[in-house]
Amino acid sequence: MSEKEIEHHKLIIVGSGPAGYTAAIYAARANLHPVMISGFQKGGQLTTTTEIDNFPGFPQGRDGNELMSDMEKQALRFETVIIEDEVTDTDLKSKPFKVETYGKIYTCDALIVSTGATAKYLGLESETKFKGRGVSACATCDGFFFKGKDVAVVGGGDTAVEEAIYLTNFCSKVYLLHRRDELRASKAMQQRAFDNPKVEILWNTEIDEVIGGDTGPMEDLRVVNNKTGEKREIGVKGLFIAVGHKPNTDIFGDQLETDENGYLITEGKSTKTNIEGVFACGDVMDSKYRQAITAAGTGCMAAIDAERWLAEQI
Numbered sequence: 001m002s003e004k005e006i007e008h009h010k011l012i013i014v015g016s017g018p019a020g021y022t023a024a025i026y027a028a029r030a031n032l033h034p035v036m037i038s039g040f041q042k043g044g045q046l047t048t049t050t051e052i053d054n055f056p057g058f059p060q061g062r063d064g065n066e067l068m069s070d071m072e073k074q075a076l077r078f079e080t081v082i083i084e085d086e087v088t089d090t091d092l093k094s095k096p097f098k099v100e101t102y103g104k105i106y107t108c109d110a111l112i113v114s115t116g117a118t119a120k121y122l123g124l125e126s127e128t129k130f131k132g133r134g135v136s137a138c139a140t141c142d143g144f145f146f147k148g149k150d151v152a153v154v155g156g157g158d159t160a161v162e163e164a165i166y167l168t169n170f171c172s173k174v175y176l177l178h179r180r181d182e183l184r185a186s187k188a189m190q191q192r193a194f195d196n197p198k199v200e201i202l203w204n205t206e207i208d209e210v211i212g213g214d215t216g217p218m219e220d221l222r223v224v225n226n227k228t229g230e231k232r233e234i235g236v237k238g239l240f241i242a243v244g245h246k247p248n249t250d251i252f253g254d255q256l257e258t259d260e261n262g263y264l265i266t267e268g269k270s271t272k273t274n275i276e277g278v279f280a281c282g283d284v285m286d287s288k289y290r291q292a293i294t295a296a297g298t299g300c301m302a303a304i305d306a307e308r309w310l311a312e313q314i
């Protein structure tokens with residue numbers, strides 16, 4: 001930790017998004033006077049989602065950025081202090097906990113971690129261009145928009161196969177693109193894909209380019225066979241990237257216990273981590289569901305867990 005001004009608070013929330021904002025709303029209403037360090041992408045991944053149709057309470061759907069803006073306003077209404085800064089380092093080995101940002105060092109009695117997880121993408125320029133306009137990293141979130149259309153899924157693990165099968169509920173055909181000649185998914189998941197008439201697996205196949213106009217949606221996908229070099233367009237209107245997520249936990253080093261994929265481990269049905277007084281919510285501890293509504297639910301849980309833990313310390 002560097003020599004910076006130190007400021008103490010009862011409860012600090014690191015990260016925003018639906019988990020962080022919900023935690024802030026509940027904590028503020030419990031008079032914990034929470035301070036949120038939002039990160040520079042305030043609102044998290046949902047700020048890049050153009051339309052959300054599966055968050056309850058919005059029958060006409062909701063723009064992701066607007067939904068996060070509303071959650072922020074609700075947290076501010078109950079006097080949550082939101083600091084737009086990035087956490088660069090933490091010290092959770094002694095109390096009070098220390099959280100360092102670019103501007104200041106903050107200490108706190110209790111800490112809620114809601115730093116989320118970042119979807120891994122392939123790194124193609126055309127993929128980035130059409131993100132949110134045909135390219136997605138969440139079939140559960142966006143699959144409905146491709147009803148009756150042909151789409152492609154990239155990946156070879158359980159998540160990719162599961163998303164491909166899920167998409168067959170809406171789409172006419174789903175191409176599963178894998179760069180090797182054998183899937184990494186479990187045998188049971190593989191068999192489900194083989195048995196589904198709507199799923200076609202393209203082996204040894206990689207993406208060459210996502211095709212479309214400068215302002216319009218994705219129009220097609222050109223793929224390349226990495227064995228023969230043959231390129232072709234496969235006639236899909238959507239591309240789902242399913243090559244994994246990376247939980248945003250680097251700032252904690254090895255202080256908090258994680259599973260083999262880097263997600264924070266919580267105790268039983270609670271949000272308690274291995275360090276007493278530190279709680280985790282949202283996608284940073286959820287590798288299974290990764291939905292805005294489930295993130296919000298765990299944010300509520302984390303605030304209640306923190307409130308009860310702080311009450312026990314008096």
